[in-house]
Amino acid sequence: MIATAVATVHTPHITGMADLAPSAVQAKTRAGFAALGRALREAEPDVLVAFTSEHVVNITPRCAPPFLLGTGPSHRIYDEPLFHLPTGRVSSHPEFAQGLLAACGQSGVDLAHSTDLALDHGTVLPLHLMGVLDDIPVVVVIINSLFRPLPDLGRCWALGQVVGEYARDGWPGRVALLATGGISHSVGDARMGSVDVEFDRRFVTALRSGDDEELRRLTDGDLDAAGNGTHEVRNWLALRAAVPGWRAEAVVAEPLVEGWGTGVYQFQWAAPTDVTASAREAVHA
């Protein structure tokens, strides 16, 4: 069963250049991570599936698969000293990963796979700040958001559907889901430091209202127009597809944090009859 689902940005400013943002925003962001972490722990999952992005660690122009699943017993942490994150390894769940790999293949969503992934801030920062880095085995699904052609948005949705089906019906334990990245932002190009507030409003509104048709209307052109980093919303779309009918709650929604050059969005999803309000209450208290 799917025990809970959460999503968050992973901008490295949060740990690497926190002081560029107002202290109130820093505190709110950290409180949001803590709240998401509490939600994850309260759900008591056996495994956490992370739909995530990375930044030229495993995926490079030499080999850029659409989807890359970690199947090893643990993942190395790619050291990025500027971001002040832990080093070492993150435990995983090979049995779950192999089952997911087979389920995806049988459903026509083929994943590349690796027993030797290295995880950068895109995954490690949220796990660390949520306080679950050492607590929950993490199965990582990296979605290529960097090197074109990127996976078709519809395929990302299909990936999420298959992951959701496997978590619900193919695995006997409790599964939590995480998406990291985005929403609109730009990395490395002339628009770096800016966001597309209107795109974010459209995306967040669709998430909150469960408007899957609107989410599925998004095109690569929409994402390009909102900034090259916006392609990380593939992770959010995959997560949403995994939990049809679930209700999204914004734990933190800051449209633009000056200094960090991005918004801060953190969400939790809950099944209609299984509302966990602790995250929301913690942040708004």
Next chain:
Amino acid sequence: MPDATLDLCLVDICRGPRTAEFEANPEATLAGYDLPADVRREVLSGDVRALLARGAHPMLVMYLARHRGLSGPSYVAEVAP
């Protein structure tokens, strides 16, 4: 259009196996790549605007700048229109 050789070079010297080699001896490291002389000069000098104009991957250009000691805010100012 992306320049495949340039992007692979930037991966190697910024994120990959030749980072230390590039830091120790940049010109000799770049000699191993089939890059035009002007592109080689832009990489060595960290001319991020020129590299972006050539279609180099923006994230890789940002990493090159970081290796050359350019801070995040300075990079943003450098590449701004």
